[in-house]
Amino acid sequence: MKITVHYTINSKACDLEVDAGETLLEALRNRLKLTSVHRSCEEGECGACTVLLNGEPVNSCLMLAAAADGADILTTEGLMRGDQRHPIMDAFVDLHGMQCGFCTPGLLMTGYSLVRKANGGDLDEATIRQSIEGNLCRCTGYMNIVKAIQEAKRRKDAGDWW
Amino acid sequence: MESREHRLISGRGQYADDLDFPGMAHLVFVGSPHAHARIVRLDVAEAEAVPGVIRVITGADVVEHTHPLPVQANFTSPGWTWRLAEVYAMPADKVRWHGEPVAAVVAEDERTARIAADKIQVEYDPLPVVAGAEDALKPNAPKLYDDWPDNKQVHLKFDFGDPDAAFKEADRVITVSNREGRVTGLPIEGRGCVGHYDRGKGTLTMWGAFQTPYLQRHNIAAAMGLPEARVSINAVDIGGAFGLKIHAWKENVVALASKLTGRYVKWFEPQRDFIVTGPHQRDVSWQGEVAVKNDGTLLGLRATVTHDLGVESTQKGIAALSIFPACSSPCNMYRWKGMHIEGIGAVTNKSFYCAYRGYGKDKGIKFIEAVINRVARELNMTPEAIRFKNFIQPDEFPFKAINNYVLDNGDYPGTLNRALEMVDVDKWRAEQEKGRAGGRHIGIGIVTSIEPAGVAVPNCQMGGLTQARVAICPDGTVEVDSDRTEIGQGSEISHVNIVSGILGCKKEDVYVRPVTSETIGQGPLSSRGAVWPASAVAKAAKQLRAKVDRFAASMFDATVDDIRIADGVIGCGKDTEKQLTFAEFANKAFFFPGPRRLPKEVLLEHEQLLSVTTTWYSPSTPESGSSYTTFCTSADIAVVEVDTETGVTKILKYAHVHDAGTVISKKVIDGQIHGGIVQGIGEALMEELKYDRNGQLLNTSFAEYLIPTAVEAPVIEIAHLVTPSPFSETGAKGMGEAPIIGSKAVILTAVEDALSPFGILVEDSPASPERVRAWVNGSKGDEQ
């Protein structure tokens, strides 16, 4: 059965026909070619497929495409401003928070939402670590990811665009 | 030009799962639910009837259309056992492990393929299961391979130095044993590729998560029965590898599917399949005795290490090969008189064994580090004191060890001293004392290790193959080819740093091309990237630089000694008039005026192209026979606290000192250290693949096979020493595996230290909460 859904994806409105059993991950990757949304466990355990749904990080592999009807969805592609990298992306590059890059889009989304919601002062390490617990990374040992998120917060507080 | 980092961070990476070709079909494997069974009947009719299914490929198809997987390592020697089984990419008659693929569905889309896969009916006749190495080696155990006399695949025996003399001289001999649980390296991205067999041209092209394209081409061509020259293997962005993506196994089925259907065929492995269908590692047990003097002098070791290899590796002989370094590595960085080591590998009904960060080099070091700390405790010495007593000293290099390794150099005492500056162990020991009085169990662990890097051994596919090409294009940009696939370990950044440093061009003008089977080489394994490919790239860059100097001298009417190159500008002495950018220079060399205006000698020597292709071979290996070229050094100190009620271990402090010779890129090295340490911590505290007696793998997902999250991963403090290796072109040493070795060993020894009031020896890993609770309960709770 086909269902028509309406999303706002990366600030653009879009209508899409999806199958009833199709996951949001499949719709984003296969229909919309948003291939930054990575597929690994497809069981909600790794976070590689994390996107923001109405501002909150979700595992897109666990959600049906139809259930996201009407949602505002943000993926890594949507963090870019043309060719310009988002400050959190700069922080990941500058602090070497990425090695193979497979977990990175998911971590960017979780990190972005965390920093966006945080007010004043530095984000403490424990809070960051707990917030990204659902995003597995096998390469970096998380050290530089944590630092990159902290740095992104500093850049945001210093007036960098967000 | 745009960097890899920019491409990946902006979401434009192209990983195997992102590959898309016109008319591409999708392939899904069907695995056996049994660990050991005969295939009685395999019915694909219902699956083939599903709309959208193009074809089902069975083991029988594979046997009919392909060859057995090729031999990759073969060591027969008198007195040794070395057996290889004949296996195909999929079996037609018998399955030997839970999950072994028996069929593959090719369909228009992946979802359809998955639906059809569920409709394949297989009737099995179960056979008795060999559930572990101990069972496998029992007389009358059921056999995995009918043509073998038993289940012993490998038995190697080594005498290093003079073991008898060592034991004769000993004041005491201490019995030691140790076991490591079975683990998987598990990159977050599974394996995957697209295959395209062009029926018109008779060529096979594949793109995907290929860690070693040149070897994979050889092995896929051999299995497919295609001329190697007509096969091309291309690495795309790879989501981590750690040794787990060197395979030419299921990839053959993808290639066959394309050949049989004429379509582009894609396969992307779900994580569950990646766990269940290997490759696996570790799962070894050590039994032995160590000979020492009462003053702490280490003398000798007699030990046997038994490996549970699972089934014959899909990289035939490569699992067995890892037993060599396991046997050699216990010498680590100390002076020894003699060792007798035996390495046994048994086949069992478990998924196969293959490379994972460490590849056996880790096993001997972890074992001996645990042993040395036990000896220290027995002799009432500190772990640091016993090491200082036995280290090979800085003035002894190059040092030919009894295991035949030629250790390049290092400052072993200096490395440990630096770590002791970072962690005030006396303060922590006082804290430990205090804590014990109040029921807190703090443990302090100290280990030191070298990492043998850059393997070159005979009679296998890892004899020391490497090739590099550095070229200046007519527009002045620089391209680099090597066999060092980018798997997240920083090949590209490293090559850019090396090449721009030597040529004097701008970093952003260097493009490191994706690795393909066109470049000869073993690829990045055994931490050889910074040793072999980096040396070859540096050598090519130096030769190219000499050409640039020569060409520029003729353009400026000067001598080569006058040429200065920095930051993309080629200059001549102090003459600011005489300057060329790389683009201007290249344009002159290639076209305007082009080769005709180059010096006559250049043309007569056929040296007119700004391109150098070369290779490199370890300078220490040919004469000494040392299988490894560089030996980086590290010291790990960890402080842990074990909650004896819950069994949970918390890491309070973690310090790592590293000496990887010349630093090509600090951020790359630090990143490798962080990642490796956390993987080692995973192995030490949580990771273990658990099979039941029926050969069923019980933990098959991230939910059950736990790897460290950001919450378990500690804050890691790092310091560097720099002792450039005399044996590599840049002075750098391979270091990718060192961190996983030291971290696992140091956490386990720290846990043992924490539990010492209970008299517990941590002789098994992981020291998971359940296991720690069992140890504590088993000690009847008597704190001694």
Ligand code: FES
């Ligand atoms: S793919 Fe969605 S959580 Fe792993």
Ligand code: FES
């Ligand atoms: S960078 Fe490789 S999984 Fe995180």
